[in-house]
Amino acid sequence: MTETFHEFVVHRTPALSRTAYLLTGDHQLAEDLLQSALARTYRHWRRIRDTDPEAYVRRVMYHQQVSWWRRRRLTERLEAQPTDRPGDDHSETTALRLSLLHALRGLTPRQRAVIVLRFYEDLTEAQAAEVLGCSVGTVKRHGHDAIRRLRATALDLIDPTVERSYQ
Amino acid sequence: MTARLRETLHAAAADVPAYPVYERALATARRSRRRAVVAAVVVLVLATLTGAVLPLTRTPVVDPAAGADAALPDRIALPPLGALHATDRPRLGPASVIFSGQARRLQGWDEDGIIGVVSADSDRYRIFSMGYEAPVGEQVILSPDGRYVARPAGLSEDGRVDLIDLVTGRTRRLHSKVTNSVGTSPRAWSPDGRQLVVDDTVPTDPTRSGYRRVLSIVTLDGERWTQLADAAQQPIFGSSVAFAPGGGRLAYQIGRTVTVADPDGRTVSTFELPAESWLAGKGAWTTDGALTLISRKAGSTDWSLRRVDSATGRNTAPLPVPGVTGVTAIRLLGWGPDGSALVVAYQPEPLSPDRFDQPLELDQRTAYPNVRGVRVLALTPDASAPRTLMTAPEQILAVDVADNVINAGRTRATNPPGMVGGRFWFWGILITVLIAGVVAYRSREGRALWLDDRRRRRSR
Numbered sequence: 146m147t148e149t150f151h152e153f154v155v156h157r158t159p160a161l162s163r164t165a166y167l168l169t170g171d172h173q174l175a176e177d178l179l180q181s182a183l184a185r186t187y188r189h190w191r192r193i194r195d196t197d198p199e200a201y202v203r204r205v206m207y208h209q210q211v212s213w214w215r216r217r218r219l220t221e222r223l224e225a226q227p228t229d230r231p232g233d234d235h236s237e238t239t240a241l242r243l244s245l246l247h248a249l250r251g252l253t254p255r256q257r258a259v260i261v262l263r264f265y266e267d268l269t270e271a272q273a274a275e276v277l278g279c280s281v282g283t284v285k286r287h288g289h290d291a292i293r294r295l296r297a298t299a300l301d302l303i304d305p306t307v308e309r310s311y312q
Numbered sequence: 313m314t315a316r317l318r319e320t321l322h323a324a325a326a327d328v329p330a331y332p333v334y335e336r337a338l339a340t341a342r343r344s345r346r347r348a349v350v351a352a353v354v355v356l357v358l359a360t361l362t363g364a365v366l367p368l369t370r371t372p373v374v375d376p377a378a379g380a381d382a383a384l385p386d387r388i389a390l391p392p393l394g395a396l397h398a399t400d401r402p403r404l405g406p407a408s409v410i411f412s413g414q415a416r417r418l419q420g421w422d423e424d425g426i427i428g429v430v431s432a433d434s435d436r437y438r439i440f441s442m443g444y445e446a447p448v449g450e451q452v453i454l455s456p457d458g459r460y461v462a463r464p465a466g467l468s469e470d471g472r473v474d475l476i477d478l479v480t481g482r483t484r485r486l487h488s489k490v491t492n493s494v495g496t497s498p499r500a501w502s503p504d505g506r507q508l509v510v511d512d513t514v515p516t517d518p519t520r521s522g523y524r525r526v527l528s529i530v531t532l533d534g535e536r537w538t539q540l541a542d543a544a545q546q547p548i549f550g551s552s553v554a555f556a557p558g559g560g561r562l563a564y565q566i567g568r569t570v571t572v573a574d575p576d577g578r579t580v581s582t583f584e585l586p587a588e589s590w591l592a593g594k595g596a597w598t599t600d601g602a603l604t605l606i607s608r609k610a611g612s613t614d615w616s617l618r619r620v621d622s623a624t625g626r627n628t629a630p631l632p633v634p635g636v637t638g639v640t641a642i643r644l645l646g647w648g649p650d651g652s653a654l655v656v657a658y659q660p661e662p663l664s665p666d667r668f669d670q671p672l673e674l675d676q677r678t679a680y681p682n683v684r685g686v687r688v689l690a691l692t693p694d695a696s697a698p699r700t701l702m703t704a705p706e707q708i709l710a711v712d713v714a715d716n717v718i719n720a721g722r723t724r725a726t727n728p729p730g731m732v733g734g735r736f737w738f739w740g741i742l743i744t745v746l747i748a749g750v751v752a753y754r755s756r757e758g759r760a761l762w763l764d765d766r767r768r769r770r771s772r
Contacts, residue, residue, distance in 0.1 A: 154334045163325035172328075180333040184340035245320045264314055265321040295317075 182206045211254045248299035256291035382432035382717045387703045389728030390417045391437045394736025398438040399481040406432040406458035408717045412448045415707035447710040458714035462498035471496045489537040500553035525549045538577040554596035565591040583625030595646030633691035640668045641677035646718035652690040659685040683709045
């Protein structure tokens with residue numbers, strides 16, 4: 146039986162939320178990104194519901210995250226009150242996680258998307274290129290640049306041999 | 313190795329909650345759909361407006377032969393408010409009628425003498441400004457094919473005639489070659505449209521205490537400038553110039569004398585006019601080589617045409633056409649294919665202090681203050697009364713008709729344009745867009761904050 150849009154959102158929102166957070170590094174922006182991607186998915190639901198809607202949402206999220214228009218909209222805004230999240234754990238889960246979040250903020254949206262696709266979604270370079278709509282060479286270049294920057298800002302995250310694998 | 317990176321990414325993602333975005337995603341999708349519909353409507357409206365405005369700036373070239381179906385409109389109206397100018401796009405093409413007068417819409421903002429132009433085969437109206445009162449048919453004249461309008465250059469003291477091409481929208485300048493000329497007016501077109509008779513006013517001394525007038529025939533490129541007459545300033549000086557049908561002769565009146573000359577300026581004959589008679593107008597030549605005079609019956613406002621020998625001025629065979637009564641004057645435009653004489657009849661202004669049943673010079677009889685309106689009449693041979701071919705609102709006080717329209721003998725029922733013309737819409741839309749742009753620019757910060765706040769409220 147074909148899944149309804151509501152069922153799809155209920156079932157897939159946790160996983161999609163995680164990807165959105167890694168792409169943006171901010172809960173508010175991640176919500177915004179996921180909301181936009183789902184809105185677009187809803188408009189095309191009839192066409193994509195019988196294929197792979199989750200892949201479509203992910204593709205939309207990656208594209209929106211690296212698009213010029215979205216980068217302009219996602220300007221930083223000071224909240225009157227900080228947003229409390231159950232998962233926020235400032236006491237620390239680990240210093241490594243903080244280091245990761247800090248380091249990811251230093252990447253360009255495209256570099257960050259490549260890192261998430263390659264090392265969180267575990268896609269191959271070819272699959273990542275397909276999702277981002279670019280060439281494998283472009284994925285390699287962004288991946289290489291991202292790793293170099295991560296090494297510079299969060300040395301403990303990257304094994305020294307990784308950079309060579311991109312060369 | 314990237315194990316640590318992978319592990320840390322998964323650890324960071326593990327604590328991320330499922331964002332409650334379902335309702336908001338639906339609202340966003342519906343809002344986007346509404347915006348798309350609004351945008352489509354806006355694009356449709358803009359496309360429609362563009363389709364209306366774009367022809368003003370870029371349109372196909374008008375076929376010069378478009379006047380082939382030229383016909384005399386059965387009535388003319390005042391040009392609409394904000395009418396396009398004669399040189400605006402889309403080009404008008406050849407004209408059938410031009411007119412001038414003292415109606416409000418022919419006065420402009422500063423009594424600048426608006427001339428109206430009517431298309432040869434449709435009810436499209438155009439205008440151009442003279443800068444002062446310039447009666448058509450006397451100072452502003454339409455070429456035989458209706459393509460060009462010849463007019464004095466305006467208020468500048470540059471002795472020059474401007475030739476407005478209604479097909480291309482270009483204006484050609486014809487500079488006078490008469491020394492010290494302070495003003496040049498066109499008087500008549502040759503039948504082939506390649507030559508023009510012009511009248512120069514020249515001061516007789518440096519203080520300009522007096523003037524003389526020079527009548528010349530010129531080619532449109534200004535290369536050939538042949539003097540026809542040079543005489544002292546007087547009321548009637550070439551105000552009626554008529555070319556014979558083949559262009560081999562022309563007749564003009566100076567004072568009470570009619571001169572027949574050839575295009576090289578050689579005088580062929582001259583004769584004196586009897587009292588209350590004048591050379592009839594640009595259509596004064598008949599096909600059999602005689603000249604036509606207009607005459608007023610003494611003590612009345614009854615006018616008639618009579619045919620005279622072009623060499624002696626003596627009456628020849630009578631013209632069996634009806635007379636015109638109750639007018640200040642008539643002017644002969646030409647002859648229709650059925651032998652009808654087409655004349656402009658000047659209706660008297662009731663408030664005028666002048667009496668038109670008494671002797672009065674012709675230039676005073678057609679002066680704006682003495683005229684209330686004009687009509688074009690056909691004086692058909694053996695008819696009992698004139699037939700009205702074209703009417704005009706009061707205060708349209710002078711008309712000129714293209715020769716090809718007269719010769720074709722066609723008239724057409726008309727439906728003149730409404731209250732506002734192309735320039736009104738062009739400027740109206742442009743000013744509205746500019747004001748909207750200024751308002752949008754000045755309120756950009758407030759609007760951005762409002763949109764942002766709304767977005768934030770929806771996302772909570």
